[in-house]
Amino acid sequence: MKERYYSLDVFRGATVALMILVNNPGSWGHIYGPLKHAPWHGCTPTDLVFPFFLFAVGNAMAFVMPRLQQAGPAEFWKKVLKRFVLIFLIGLFLNWSPFIKWSDDHLVFKHWVDPDNADSGIRILGVLQRIALAYLFASILVFFTKTKLTFFLSCSILLLYWVITVAFGASGDPYSLQGFFGTQLDIDVLGVAHVYKGEGVPFDPEGLGGTLPSVVQVVFGYFVGQYIQQKGKNYEMLSNLLLAGIVMALGGLMWGELFPINKKLWTSSYVLYTTGLATMTIGVFIYLIEFRKASGAWSKFFDAFGKNPLFIFVLSGFLPRVVAMFRWKDHVDDNGKVVYTSAFNWFYKNVCDPISTDPRNGSLLYAILIVSMYWLIAYLLDRKKIYIKV
Numbered sequence: 001m002k003e004r005y006y007s008l009d010v011f012r013g014a015t016v017a018l019m020i021l022v023n024n025p026g027s028w029g030h031i032y033g034p035l036k037h038a039p040w041h042g043c044t045p046t047d048l049v050f051p052f053f054l055f056a057v058g059n060a061m062a063f064v065m066p067r068l069q070q071a072g073p074a075e076f077w078k079k080v081l082k083r084f085v086l087i088f089l090i091g092l093f094l095n096w097s098p099f100i101k102w103s104d105d106h107l108v109f110k111h112w113v114d115p116d117n118a119d120s121g122i123r124i125l126g127v128l129q130r131i132a133l134a135y136l137f138a139s140i141l142v143f144f145t146k147t148k149l150t151f152f153l154s155c156s157i158l159l160l161y162w163v164i165t166v167a168f169g170a171s172g173d174p175y176s177l178q179g180f181f182g183t184q185l186d187i188d189v190l191g192v193a194h195v196y197k198g199e200g201v202p203f204d205p206e207g208l209g210g211t212l213p214s215v216v217q218v219v220f221g222y223f224v225g226q227y228i229q230q231k232g233k234n235y236e237m238l239s240n241l242l243l244a245g246i247v248m249a250l251g252g253l254m255w256g257e258l259f260p261i262n263k264k265l266w267t268s269s270y271v272l273y274t275t276g277l278a279t280m281t282i283g284v285f286i287y288l289i290e291f292r293k294a295s296g297a298w299s300k301f302f303d304a305f306g307k308n309p310l311f312i313f314v315l316s317g318f319l320p321r322v323v324a325m326f327r328w329k330d331h332v333d334d335n336g337k338v339v340y341t342s343a344f345n346w347f348y349k350n351v352c353d354p355i356s357t358d359p360r361n362g363s364l365l366y367a368i369l370i371v372s373m374y375w376l377i378a379y380l381l382d383r384k385k386i387y388i389k390v
C-alpha cells in the first residue's frame with residue numbers, strides 16, 4: 001500500500017496559486033521585481049512557477065504510472081492520449097476565447113487568421129499546450145523504457161538541446177531573441193500568424209523548440225515522486241532529497257555559465273536549476289507536513305487549489321476575458337477618445353489603486369484579492385466534493 005503524501009498536494013496547489021498571482025496583477029506596468037519574469041537571461045521567483053508545475057505533473061505521474069503499466073499499453077494510450085488532447089484543446093480554446101473582441105465601438109469575430117493582416121491570428125501554443133506536450137512525451141518515455149534508460153535519455157535530451165541551440169542558432173549569438181533556432185521552427189511549422197508576438201516580434205516562449213527540455217522537467221518530477229514512494233517517510237529519504245536538490249541547483253548554475261539560465265528559451269541549465277529548487281522545496285514541504293505535522297490553515301489554503309488545479313487555472317484565464325466583454329464608458333481622454341472600463345478594471349482603479357501612493361501596492365493587492373476569489377471557488381468545489389479532472 002503506497003503512503004499518502006499530503007505535502008505533494010499542497011505543493012501542487014501552492015504552484016497553481018502562485019501562477020494565478022503572477023498572471024493577474026492590477027497593472028502590468030506596476031509590479032514588484034520578484035513578481036516579474038527575468039527580461040531575458042536569469043531567473044526570478046516568478047520564473048520558478050511554471051517549471052514547478054511541470055515538476056508537480058511528474059510527481060503525480062509517479063503515483064498513476066504503476067496502474068497504467070499493470071493495465072497494459074492499450075489502456076496507457078487511451079488514458080494518456082485523451083488527457084493530452086483535452087489539455088491541448090483547452091489551451092487552444094483559452095487562446096481563442098471568447099471568440100469575439102471589441103474593435104472601437106463594435107464587436108468583431110476573432111478569426112483564425114485575421115483577414116486584414118495575414119501575419120496576425122490565433123496563437124496555437126501556450127502554457128497548457130506545453131503542459132500537454134511535455135506530459136505526453138514524458139509519459140511515453142517513462143512507460144516504454146526502464147528507469148536507467150529513461151534517466152540516460154533525459155540527460156541526453158538536455159545535452160542534445162544545447163547542441164541544437166548552438167548548431168542551428170545564429171552564429172555567435174544563438175541564445176538571443178533574434179538568434180534562437182526555435183523561432184524559425186515555430187514560424188515554419190505553425191505559421192507566423194499563430195506565433196506569440198508579446199516580445200514585439202514573432203517569438204513564442206512556449207514554442208516547439210523549448211518543449212523538448214520541458215519533457216525532461218516532467219520526467220525528473222516523476223523520478224522524485226518515484227523515489228519518495230520507494231523510500232517511504234524517513235529521514236534518509238528526506239536528506240537524500242535535499243542533497244539531490246542542492247546538487248542539481250548548483251549544477252544548473254554552473255552549466256548556466258555556458259548555456260545561460262533562461263525561461264523563455266527553456267534552456268537545459270534552467271531545467272536543472274529549477275528542478276533542483278523544486279526538489280528542495282518538496283523536501284521542505286515533506287519535512288513540515290509529514291514529519292513535523294505543521295499543516296494547518298496555510299496548507300489547507302493551498303490544498304484547495306490542488307484539488308482542481310487545471311480547472312482553476314483555466315478559469316483564471318477565461319473569466320477576465322469574458323468579463324472584459326461587458327464594458328461601459330469611463331471617460332474621454334485629452335484626445336477626445338472614449339475610454340471604456342469593465343468590472344475587474346474598475347475594481348482595480350477605484351478600490352485597489354488608491355490604497356497607496358506606490359502603485360505597486362495597489363497592483364499587488366488586486367492580485368492577492370483575485371487569488372482569494374479563485375480560492376473561494378476552489379474551496380466551495382472541494383466542500384461539495386466536485387473535482388473536475390482532465
